[in-house]
Amino acid sequence: MSSIALLVASTDEHFRDMVRESLLNMPNAKVVGEYPEISMNLYVRVLQDLERHPEAALFVDVAGDPEVHLKALEKIKQAAPDLYVVAANYAGDADTVIQAVRHGANDFLQLPLRRSDFRDAMGRLERTPRRAATGGSRLGRVYTFLGAKGGVGTTTLAVNMAGVLAQRKQNTVLIDIDWCNNDVAMHLGAGTSPHSLFDLSDSMGRMDQALFEGLAARDPLGFLYMGPPDALVPQGYFMGPVFRELSTFLVEKYESVVVDAGRDINSELVQTALQVSSTIFLVTAQDYPSIRNAQRYLSFLVQLGFTVDQVKVLVNCYTKKGGPNMASVEQIQQTLNQPVFYGIPQSPAVLAAINRGRPFVTNREAAGDLDRIFRLFVDKATGRKKEEAKSA
Ligand SMILES: Nc1ncnc2c1ncn2[C@@H]1O[C@H](COP(=O)(O)OP(=O)(O)OP(=O)(O)O)[C@@H](O)[C@H]1O
Ligand SMILES: [Mg+2]
Numbered sequence: 001m002s003s004i005a006l007l008v009a010s011t012d013e014h015f016r017d018m019v020r021e022s023l024l025n026m027p028n029a030k031v032v033g034e035y036p037e038i039s040m041n042l043y044v045r046v047l048q049d050l051e052r053h054p055e056a057a058l059f060v061d062v063a064g065d066p067e068v069h070l071k072a073l074e075k076i077k078q079a080a081p082d083l084y085v086v087a088a089n090y091a092g093d094a095d096t097v098i099q100a101v102r103h104g105a106n107d108f109l110q111l112p113l114r115r116s117d118f119r120d121a122m123g124r125l126e127r128t129p130r131r132a133a134t135g136g137s138r139l140g141r142v143y144t145f146l147g148a149k150g151g152v153g154t155t156t157l158a159v160n161m162a163g164v165l166a167q168r169k170q171n172t173v174l175i176d177i178d179w180c181n182n183d184v185a186m187h188l189g190a191g192t193s194p195h196s197l198f199d200l201s202d203s204m205g206r207m208d209q210a211l212f213e214g215l216a217a218r219d220p221l222g223f224l225y226m227g228p229p230d231a232l233v234p235q236g237y238f239m240g241p242v243f244r245e246l247s248t249f250l251v252e253k254y255e256s257v258v259v260d261a262g263r264d265i266n267s268e269l270v271q272t273a274l275q276v277s278s279t280i281f282l283v284t285a286q287d288y289p290s291i292r293n294a295q296r297y298l299s300f301l302v303q304l305g306f307t308v309d310q311v312k313v314l315v316n317c318y319t320k321k322g323g324p325n326m327a328s329v330e331q332i333q334q335t336l337n338q339p340v341f342y343g344i345p346q347s348p349a350v351l352a353a354i355n356r357g358r359p360f361v362t363n364r365e366a367a368g369d370l371d372r373i374f375r376l377f378v379d380k381a382t383g384r385k386k387e388e389a390k391s392a
Contacts, residue, residue, distance in 0.1 A: 005031075006030070006032065006058075007032060016034055038060070038064065042075075044248045046076050048139065048276065060085060060105075061088045066096075082131045085105045086121055088113065140252070143259070143279050146274065148282055148293045153283055153317065154178075159184055159260070163359040166221040171253075173223060173226075174219075174226075180262070185230070186357065196227060196228055198236060201238050221359070223258075251276075265300060279312060280301070280306065295336055313336060317346035344370070345370055361375075
């Protein structure tokens with residue numbers, strides 16, 4: 001039997017519970033995405049999840065508000081025409097079914113859901129030859145930097161990645177969610193900013209590009225950035241759900257979103273950022289305490305449901321051989337049971353750049369090898385010049 005991955009969209013919690021329960025006795029099937037809201041931008045989240053699970057099918061309950069939900073379904077199908085969709089509604093008359101099919105449903109189930117009907121539908125889904133349903137990558141990518149320890153260079157790498165992407169004329173946004181540190185502003189020499197992520201909590205409902213760009217600061221390199229308020233204040237409403245909405249907006253409008261997530265992997269805000277990320281860079285130094293923590297972070301990430309290919313290990317201040325108090329690459333890979341994605345060398349140019357308040361990629365000459373190697377890292381991270389990066 002082939003395996004079934006389901007995305008489940010329903011405003012009704014019982015519906016989602018029931019689907020999950022029904023799948024319990026189908027060992028080859030699981031829910032890989034759940035959406036409690038069905039709105040016009042649901043397609044963004046569906047596309048993001050399809051990138052991770054190209055074989056997934058969508059099970060959508062349109063009963064809550066058929067008119068709106070069918071429009072949302074239509075948009076999803078436009079974005080991902082090969083996605084297999086099962087629609088469900090309490091009404092089961094011909095008109096309802098035809099409407100669902102016209103908006104893109106491949107199959108229809110009448111509610112309340114009967115187990116046998118559900119099983120049959122899963123059988124039909126299994127028998128239908130499917131093409132991977134990815135919608136091509138029209139959405140921006142989210143690159144999140146997570147530190148396995150404090151001071152390992154998370155902010156440095158995030159800031160400079162945004163810098164390189166902007167230099168490459170990518171429409172880029174840098175978001176600092178390391179609430180306690182607010183270091184991105186310092187690395188950018190940005191001074192106090194009148195607006196912060198805090199202001200977004202109230203405006204998310206009516207967010208558009210003009211509003212966002214009015215609130216965000218623009219770095220001279222060309223990317224936009226936002227972070228926590230200058231003064232250390234409680235996080236307030238800037239929590240996971242707001243960030244999720246923000247990221248949905250950002251990936252629709254911008255090509256790249258870089259997030260400095262700091263190192264607080266237990267925070268709900270950070271975990272939400274990880275969930276919406278195309279790639280998570282776990283940043284570590286090469287000393288044993290950092291490597292040990294990287295290992296703890298990796299197993300926690302797996303526990304949280306992340307797959308190995310979503311998480312890339314970045315070793316900062318890297319030397320190939322290690323040293324008296326440093327693990328070698330072999331030791332790191334053995335401990336983490338994962339390859340090291342890239343090593344960024346140590347360089348005095350980093351501290352000089354922080355003191356100047358400009359990313360080191362703004363001064364290629366001073367940063368020398370660091371700059372060159374960092375750009376190769378960005379190539380590999382974004383899939384640019386694949387061959388070139390491989391041989392480096
Ligand atoms: N590749 C490097 N070479 C030399 N020094 C580096 C390098 N990367 C980072 N550093 C130094 O490490 C210090 C911490 O860097 P950074 O602020 O980027 O780390 P962080 O992990 O974000 O720290 P925090 O936990 O405070 O958020 C800085 O003083 C910086 O100069
Ligand atoms: Mg930092």
